[in-house]
Amino acid sequence: MQLPPLQWYPGHMARAVKNLTAHLQRVDVVIEVRDARIPHSSTHPLLATLAPTGVIVLNRRDQVPFPVGQRWSEYLTRPERPIILTEARQGQGLAQLRQSLAQVGHGLNQRRQRRGMLPRAVRVAVVGCPNVGKSALINRLLGRRVASSAPKAGVTRQCQWVRLGGDLELLDTPGILPPRLEDQQAAIYLAICDDISEAVYDGYLIGLALLARLWVLPSPAVNPQNGLHKRYQLAPQDHTPEGYLAALAEKKCGGNLNRSAQMVLNDFRRGNLGQIALELPDFH
Ligand SMILES: Nc1nc2c(ncn2[C@@H]2O[C@H](COP(=O)(O)OP(=O)(O)OP(=O)(O)O)[C@@H](O)[C@H]2O)c(=O)[nH]1
Ligand SMILES: [Mg+2]
Structure with a gap:
């Protein structure tokens, strides 16, 4: 089927990429959130270079058959990169995610202590394509609604730091896509999953x-x-x-x-x- 090329790169996204690059310099770990229905197409090609990923979260695990989520998790996992399947609205999979972040924090503060520095909160950026559930995940991690989260792409417009107790600082970021969606098959799947604005297709x-x-x-x-x-x-x-x-x-x-x-x-x-x-x- 021949579709006209799908592109979506609104101004707030271009600004977000710039902003994110600056923020990432002071981040300890990056959580890349993907949509479990399309873990391949919701991979942001820029993020691998922009931010060496710490953890990949496959969110919306409730929307795919359980064995498929498991298969993706085995397929994507690497020793240095855990894959965590989550359901951000109910908070499933979050204990595992918290544990991963606590481990990073522990390592970080041990290194700081050795250098005579005071412990500090681990800084975590939550990044990914639009509408994959980044803000919902942050709200769940914090246990309260600090980030706006709604069923359409492009809800979060700015990078925003939020703090969880003394241990964790989370950066909510706008969903980003590449300026040109080279992989048009992926673009179609993103549109099907409501990860691209309806206005452009x-x-x-x-x-x-x-x-x-x-x-x-x-x-x-x-x-x-x-x-x-x-x-x-x-x-x-x-x-x-x-x-x-x-x-x-x-x-x-x-x-x-x-x-x-x-x-x-x-x-x-x-x-x-x-x-x-x-x-x-x-x-x-
Ligand atoms: N079924 C299901 N819905 C989810 C899940 N996580 C988030 N949602 C819903 O998906 C919609 C989008 O969530 P957001 O948290 O706004 O997504 P986002 O990645 O922050 O989106 P942008 O800010 O637009 O980039 C909301 O309506 C959430 O309630 C999930 O695990 N399962
Ligand atoms: Mg958001």
């Missing part, structure tokens, strides 16, 4: 891209108890993706294809179609 085409992906995903990526059939009482096997959107439009949206595409996108994003991993480590 055609909802029908992105909804169709979601269905096209669902049509080819192997069973471990999709939790079979749920899905389209259960949600809309319309069996996918009888249709092509285009045909399905048309049939759904007839059934539920007065024949309006844009509305049926938007309905499927909204239901996917809210988890109403069940747990769906759009990417698997060994399936492209």
